[in-house]
Amino acid sequence: VFLKAAAENQEALIDKYLADGGDPNAHDKLHRTALHWACLKGHCELVNKLLEAGAAVDTRDLLDRTPVFWACRRGHLDILKQLLNRGAQVNARDKASVTPVQLARDWQRGIQEALQAHVRHTRTRC
Numbered sequence: 001v002f003l004k005a006a007a008e009n010q011e012a013l014i015d016k017y018l019a020d021g022g023d024p025n026a027h028d029k030l031h032r033t034a035l036h037w038a039c040l041k042g043h044c045e046l047v048n049k050l051l052e053a054g055a056a057v058d059t060r061d062l063l064d065r066t067p068v069f070w071a072c073r074r075g076h077l078d079i080l081k082q083l084l085n086r087g088a089q090v091n092a093r094d095k096a097s098v099t100p101v102q103l104a105r106d107w108q109r110g111i112q113e114a115l116q117a118h119v120r121h122t123r124t125r126c
Contacts, residue, residue, distance in 0.1 A: 001013065001017075002014070002017045002022060002026055002034060003026065003027075003028050003032070003033075003034055003037060005017070005034075006034035006035075006037040006038050006043070006046060006050070007037040007038075007040075007041055008041075009038075009041065009043040009046055011045075011046070011049075014034070014049065014050075015049075018049075018053045024050050024053040024054050024055040025054070025055055025056050025059060027061075030061050030062050030063075031059075031060065031061040031062045032061045033055060033056070033059050033061075033067075034046075034050055034055065035047065035050045035051070035056070035057070035059065035067045036059070036061055036065075036067050036070055038050060038067075038079075039067040039068075039070040039071040039074075039076065039079050039083070040070040040071075040073070040074060041074075042074060042079065044076070044078050044079055044082070047067075047079050047082055047083070048082060051082070051086055057083055057086045057087060057088045058087075058088055058089050058092065060092075063094050063095050064092075064093070064094040064095045065094045066088065066089065066092050066100075067083055067088070068080065068083050068084075068088045068089070068090065068092070068100045069092075069094060069100050069103055071083060072100045072101075072103045072104040072107065073103055073107060075104075075107060
């Protein structure tokens with residue numbers, strides 16, 4: 001319930017869980033924590049709340065990805081800055097030996113390629 005609440009940004013459930021002494025580092029079968037999910041989904045305020053509650057900034061999921069990877073993957077710059085300000089590692093490598101920096105560069109390249117392809121194939125409207 002806690003992890004689903006984090007993914008869906010259900011603040012009241014998160015607050016109750018944490019107030020009742022729930023573990024902010026609880027994880028699912030993929031070893032993704034609430035912090036992983038909040039970073040993936042772009043829930044900036046929740047990221048801050050979880051970090052304040054003691055969530056580990058560099059915890060790794062089964063792919064060896066930290067929350068920084070997921071913030072980079074989805075382009076959540078505000079969340080990335082929060083994590084970096086809390087000492088998150090930027091040179092961590094996942095199981096494919098990819099770093100967050102490489103992931104962000106690949107993501108940005110993909111966005112650029114998609115935009116360029118769209119510009120080349122624009123249709124005229126009447």
